[in-house]
Structure formats: structure tokens, C-alpha cells
Amino acid sequence: MRNTDRITAALLLACAVAFSAGALKYYKWWGAAGPGPAFMPFWLGLFMGFLALGFLFKSLKQKHPGDDWLPRGEGLRHMLVVLGASVAFVVLLKVTGMILGTALFLVGLVRYLGRHGWWVCVTVAAGAAGFNWLVFAHWLRVPLPVGPLGF
Amino acid sequence: MAVCGVTVGILIGALPGIGPPSGVAMLLPLTFGMDPTSGIIMLAALYAGTMYGGTITAVLINTPGESASVVTCLDGYQMALKGEAGKALGIAAIGSFIAGTAGVVLLMLVSPALAKWSLSFGPPETFALMLLGLTTVTLLAGDDPLKGYISMMVGLMLAMVGYDIISGDARYGLGVPEMMDGIDFLPVAIGLFGLGEVLFGAEESSKAQMAKGKVGIREVLPRWVDFVRAKWSIFRGTVMGFAVGVLPGAGPTVASFLAYTVEKRVSKSPEEFGKGAIEGVAAPESANNAAATAAMVPMLTLGIPGSATTAIMLGGLMMWGLRPGPMLFEKNPQFVWGLIASQYIANVLLLIMSTLAIPLFVRALRIPYSILMPLIIVFCVTGAYSLKNSLFDVGSMLVFGVIGYLMKKLGYSPAALVLALVLGPLAERALRQSLIISDAGLGILFQRPISAVLTLAALLAVAVPVGRALLALSRRRAPVGQ
Numbered sequence: 230m231r232n233t234d235r236i237t238a239a240l241l242l243a244c245a246v247a248f249s250a251g252a253l254k255y256y257k258w259w260g261a262a263g264p265g266p267a268f269m270p271f272w273l274g275l276f277m278g279f280l281a282l283g284f285l286f287k288s289l290k291q292k293h294p295g296d297d298w299l300p301r302g303e304g305l306r307h308m309l310v311v312l313g314a315s316v317a318f319v320v321l322l323k324v325t326g327m328i329l330g331t332a333l334f335l336v337g338l339v340r341y342l343g344r345h346g347w348w349v350c351v352t353v354a355a356g357a358a359g360f361n362w363l364v365f366a367h368w369l370r371v372p373l374p375v376g377p378l379g380f
Numbered sequence: 381m382a383v384c385g386v387t388v389g390i391l392i393g394a395l396p397g398i399g400p401p402s403g404v405a406m407l408l409p410l411t412f413g414m415d416p417t418s419g420i421i422m423l424a425a426l427y428a429g430t431m432y433g434g435t436i437t438a439v440l441i442n443t444p445g446e447s448a449s450v451v452t453c454l455d456g457y458q459m460a461l462k463g464e465a466g467k468a469l470g471i472a473a474i475g476s477f478i479a480g481t482a483g484v485v486l487l488m489l490v491s492p493a494l495a496k497w498s499l500s501f502g503p504p505e506t507f508a509l510m511l512l513g514l515t516t517v518t519l520l521a522g523d524d525p526l527k528g529y530i531s532m533m534v535g536l537m538l539a540m541v542g543y544d545i546i547s548g549d550a551r552y553g554l555g556v557p558e559m560m561d562g563i564d565f566l567p568v569a570i571g572l573f574g575l576g577e578v579l580f581g582a583e584e585s586s587k588a589q590m591a592k593g594k595v596g597i598r599e600v601l602p603r604w605v606d607f608v609r610a611k612w613s614i615f616r617g618t619v620m621g622f623a624v625g626v627l628p629g630a631g632p633t634v635a636s637f638l639a640y641t642v643e644k645r646v647s648k649s650p651e652e653f654g655k656g657a658i659e660g661v662a663a664p665e666s667a668n669n670a671a672a673t674a675a676m677v678p679m680l681t682l683g684i685p686g687s688a689t690t691a692i693m694l695g696g697l698m699m700w701g702l703r704p705g706p707m708l709f710e711k712n713p714q715f716v717w718g719l720i721a722s723q724y725i726a727n728v729l730l731l732i733m734s735t736l737a738i739p740l741f742v743r744a745l746r747i748p749y750s751i752l753m754p755l756i757i758v759f760c761v762t763g764a765y766s767l768k769n770s771l772f773d774v775g776s777m778l779v780f781g782v783i784g785y786l787m788k789k790l791g792y793s794p795a796a797l798v799l800a801l802v803l804g805p806l807a808e809r810a811l812r813q814s815l816i817i818s819d820a821g822l823g824i825l826f827q828r829p830i831s832a833v834l835t836l837a838a839l840l841a842v843a844v845p846v847g848r849a850l851l852a853l854s855r856r857r858a859p860v861g862q
Contacts, residue, residue: 233790241530248537248552256549263816266544266551269808273540277533284526298789304583311582312782315575315757319774327762335754342582343750353751361762369413371766 230295231288238285245281249274307342314338326376328366332358381414382722385422386729389429394437394741399447400430400672401688401795402573406756408566408696409763416700417715421722423693424676428726431632431672432476432734435665436741439468448632448668451640455653455660462656466738467603471610471658472665473734479618479666480727483673486622488720495681495709503813504824506683508834510807513684515841516627518796525845528793535797538563539804546812558772565695565801567764567777572794573688574760575777576784578753610662613643617666624667625674631687632668632675639667673723679704680716683806688795691802 249271257265300308318334325333335354339345365371392403404423411419434449439456452472459468501509514536518528541552542562553560617639624635643663644653653660678684683705685691697704702712709716764777787794818824826832 230790237790244537251552256544256551257547260547264812266547266549268815269811270537270540270551273533273536277530277537280526280530280533284530287526300583308579308583308785311753311757312579314754315761315781316778318757319761319771319778322761322771322774327765331758331762335758338754338757339751342753343748345748345750349751353755357755357758361758364410365762365766369410369766372769373762373765374771 230298231291231293233298234288234291234295235285238281238288242278242281242285245274245277247274249278310341311338314341322374324376326378327373328358328362329376329378330374331361381418381422382425382725383729385425386429386726386733389426389431390433390436390730390733390737390741391429392426393430393433393435399434399573399577400427401569401692401798402577403427403430404689404692404696405566405569406574406759406763408692408699409766411696412699412766416697416702416712417718419696419700420693420715420719423696424719424722425726425729427672427689427693428480428669428723428730431669432473432730433741435472435476436469436738439465439472439661448636448672449665450633451636451664452661454640455655455657458654458656459658459661464656467606467658468661469738470735471606471662473731474607475610475614475617475662475666476669476734477727477731478614479621479670480673480730481724482618483622483625483670484720484723484727487673487677487723490626491677491681491716491720492709494677495706498682498706501682501706501830502828503810503817504828504831505834507807507810507814508825508831508838509682509684510803510810511838512834512841513678514796514800514803514807515838517687517799518793518841524791526849527791528796529842531787531793531796532800535800536804536807538568538797539801540808545805545809556772558770562805563776563801564767564773565692565798566699566767567773568780568801569692569695569798570760570764571777571780571782572784572787572798574756574763575781576788576794578756578760579781579785580788581749582753606658610658613659613663614666616642616646617663618670621667621670622674625671626677631690632671635671636664636668639663676719676723680708680719681706683708685799685802688798691795691799695802 252267252270252274256267256270258267258271259265299305314334314337318330322330332354335357336350339353340347340350343349361373366373388407389403393400403426407423407426411422414422431448435452435456438449438452439460442453442457456468456472459465498505514532518525518532539562541559543550543560550560620639620642621632621635624638625631640653640660640663643659644650647653647657647659649657672687672689675685675687675690679690679694683694683703685694694704702708702715760777760781761774764774765771767773784794786792787797814824815821820827824831825835
């Protein structure tokens, strides 16, 4: 946790400086009537800079390395699989369409996480995909991404 | 609408890992097709439902569905172990009903007066009030105030992205057309609270198998003796809950903790607390419901949300084209009174459903996490997409999901970030307008009495943790010098 805090603080400091500098470089500080678009971002960046400096100082002074926060073993694997599957689901939305994508995503992930029988996976997937279609596409008329099968 | 909201609310609240902010964020897209009044009625009922739903898991499996039910675990779970789960849930339902109804009455009495008073607010008062809201939320949000303030600043910085409201300049767009309109709070909120929680749960679920809930609650209706024993706890919880909830920044969680502490202090048998005292369930449960209702007072009258959930609701109001604040009462009375009336109905429904339908909701706890998690993700994706039919929003929801997971792991406050993101543009406009009319720069904040008091209170909220940290530092150094 301590090392993570140090890295986070350094990153935040860099972002804060870039944010303030960017405001001054690209936007007007003062307009005809009063403060311009650069005014608020500049001050926010400055305050963030101070906070990040304080945080950096605090984490550098900390002697105890702190608890390990990164999950290990099965916890990490589960988290990464859920995240990876979600990213794949979103990236492939344009290809599969929302309804088919939802069904495929659910079958795969429910099967992996719970080791449920295929019929459970398929029932959950079909139910949720149907619900999605009914509520969003049919009632709310949201133009959901459409796949090769036309839904 | 209210029935639907309450039912879904209790279900969502009962599912561990999804609290009121996630529930409201995920269901907000569903209300786009409705008129604003029906939409907010459903969301407000949902909010009330989740507050109670969180209690069910707190009592039955010692896992609070949301943070305001954390204290309920202490005595509620102990009661359940003694075979008194029904009694605990029953008294919580009755306490919630009484507190919620009293809260609505107070909301009805206080809001119009407050709205009238705040009509005299100019930009300096508005800015000072937002400053107070932001600093107190941050102060109360987590264990480490520094991380709370960092989360808030990130939210404010994100709020700067997009067209400047006064000059029209596009800021920090990085050449991405979708970012020119600014970062929408909804994908951010769905990501931080919805997906972030799921990722967190995915990791945890492999560690501990969730305890099975005990079903078959035969006596959910508490006996008259229990009610008599708890009646003052309910009363005290209601009063404290409302008083705390009205303050911008302090929400139901703080109210429930406070009510529990006070109840333990005034009790004749404090040693029973933590071992299944019915007062230890009645007081915090009443307090969190009263506070949830009271949190609507600053949202409706001043346009300042009192909690993460009301911040998301405020964002919803703005998406429907309503401007929360003093004018709302004059311009959209049917909306405001519709909301207030629906709160009464929601409370009655809550009482009926929580006593009659508890066994049904308990069954929802049995849905394995391996099925629940993927379903929540699907709902997050569809919800984020349907805001503007944009895959960019879905992408940003994913990114903020990962950020939300990391924030939770590392002790930052997603609530402060969302609140700052919603309030950021409003605060900027108020600040710049104040400076335009001011002849003393920022001094204008101290020249007018109301804004001076509010600004001082906000500065105090910042100064308290800083002072405490410095004090701790000097104490640590003292022995070395001696």
C-alpha cells in the first residue's frame, strides 16, 4: 500500500501540474466581464498539487510498508476474468449486437464463475437478453447495437 | 411507479454489493422514457426501498447491503443468531415506516420555507453552500480525509472537461469529439458504484462463501411489548436522523452511527448492545430512513445533494431539464408535490411489503453471486449505453469501473468524486459570477453574512482533519526532542 501511495501521489502531482499549466497555456485567464475559462482549472490544479505533495510527503515518511492490497490467487483470477469478459463484451458489441452479445457474455461468465449446468446458464442468458430487449429496445425505443442476426 | 420502485429497491438493497447509489444509477436510464414526475417518484421509492433492503442482509447474513446498515449488523445479526430475526426485521420495518413518514411531514414543512429563504441567495451564497457540501461529504466519506479530498478534486477536475458554460470554449477535450460535451456523470456513477462493486465482489466471493440466510420468518410482526420497549429509540432515531440528514453532506450513514451511539449512552443496560438489543436495531434503522428523506431537503430547495444517492438523483433532475433549487418549488410545483406525495405512499408500501413479503425477498439472497455479478454487468452496460446511445459512454463506464475498484481497494471515496462531478460546473458558475459582481475579489464570500458563515463552516471542515494530523505529528515528535 505504501509504494502504491507513493506512485499515486507522484502521478497525481504530475496531472495537477499539467492541468494548471494547460489551463494557462490554452485558455483565457480573464475575459471581458470577469474570470475566464482558465481561472477555475488553474486553481483546481494548484490545490490538487498541494494535496498530492502532502500525500507524497506523508507516504514518504511512512515507515511501515502497509498491507498488501493486490489480490492474489483465485481472487485475482476471478477479478481479471470478470474484467476481461466485460471488456470483450463491450468491444465486440458492434459485431455481436446488444442482445446476442448479452446472451453470449452471460452464458460464458455464469458457466465459468459458478460451474452451473448448461441449462442454468442458457436460461439466465435467455431471460436477461429477453428482458433487455423488451425494456430497452421495445419500450424505451433505444436503438441498441444490432448484430448479424438483426437483433 | 412507487410499487415498482419499492419492490426493485428492496431487492437491490438486499443484494449484497449493490447499494442505493448503484441502484439509482443503474435504474436512472430506465426512467428516460417517463415524464420527470413519474421518474423521480420511481427513483425516490427505489431509494426508500434500498434503505430497507440493506437491513435484510445486515440482519440475516451479517453483510450490510449498504453503508447505512453497517450498524444494524451489530445487534441485528445477534438477534438473528438468537432466532429473533423476524423480530429484528419487523422492528426495523416499523421504525423505518414511522421515521420515513415523520421525515416526509418534516420535509413538507421545512422545504417551502427553506426554498423561500434561499431565493435571496446570490452567487456568493450558492458557492459557499456548495463548498460546504463538498467539504463535509469529503470529511465524512472515509477513514482518510486526505484521500477524500483527493477524490473530490479529481471529480472537480473532471467536471472542467467540456464546453465552458460562460465563454463557450471547449476545455480539455483532447481532440475527442465525445469529450467536448463534458464527462457525463451517469456512466461515471454506474462505473464507480456498479461495475466497481462487482469487480470488488468478484475478488471477495472467492475468498468467503456467503453464509446462507435463514428463511421461514414466522413472526415478522413484532409483539406489542417489543414496540413499547423500542418506541423511544424510534423517536430519538427519527429526530436525529432528520437533523443530520438535512445538513448538506451528512447522510444516512452518519445518522445511523450517531443514533446507535446515543442509544447506547442513554440506555439503562448498555451492556446488552452488541448482543442483540432491539434498541440497537430500532434506533439506527429509524435514523437512516429519516435521514434519507431529509437528504432530499437540501437537494430540492438548494440544489445541493446531501449524499451520493441524492447527487445521482440531482443529475437525473438536470437531465430531465429541471433545475433543482429554490425556483423548483415555484416553477414545477406539481413535480415537487408529486415527489412528496409519493414518499408517503412509498413508506406505506414499504411497511406492507416488508412485513408480508420478507420471505420472498430473503429468497433473493439465495441467488448465487456467480449469476448475480454477470447480470449486474449487463445492466451497467445497457444503462450506460442508453443514456445517449453511445458506445463511448459504455467505454467510459468500463474505465470508471476499474477506477472505482481501485478507489475502493485503496481507500478513496467514489461518493466524493461523483458529488464533485455533479456540483463542479454549478460551483464554477457561482464562483465566477460572484467574482464578476465583486469589487473585493474572493472577499465577497465574507462580506455577506450568510455566505460568510457558510464559508467559515466549510473552511472549518477542511481545517479539522489538517489540525488533527498536525497535532498527531507534533505528538510523535515530542518524545524525540525530550
